[in-house]
Amino acid sequence: MSAATGTTWAVVVNDEEQHSVWxxxxxxxxxxxxxxxxxxxxxxxxxxxxxxxxxxxxxxxxRMGAA
Structure with a gap:
């Protein structure tokens, strides 16, 4: 997918709280x-x-916080 000029992007997140653009x-x-x-x-x-x-x-x- 190209980062075409003029494209509007959204910030997305998954259940592991990892972020990306879409x-x-x-x-x-x-x-x-x-x-x-x-x-x-x-x-x-x-x-x-x-x-x-x-x-x-x-x-x-x-897990690290519970240790």
Whole structure:
């Protein structure tokens, strides 16, 4: 999928709290949901960088916190 100029992107997240971008005019793939933020690809990546600061999957974070 190209990062065509003019494409609106959405920030999506899965159950492990991993973030990605997805074309806003398409439904996210199974297991992913939108977070309500859309914009240019760069704007979405900037938003992800600000919010997703711990890149470990949620399940790993839970297991490490329980240890």
């Amino acid at each position: 074309p806003a005019d398409s439904a996210p793939p199974a297991g992913w949901r939108t977070l309500g933020f859309t914009g240019s690809r760069d704007a979405c990546l900037t938003r992800i960088a600000a919010e997703w600061t711990d890149l470990r999957p949620a399940g790993l974070r839970r």
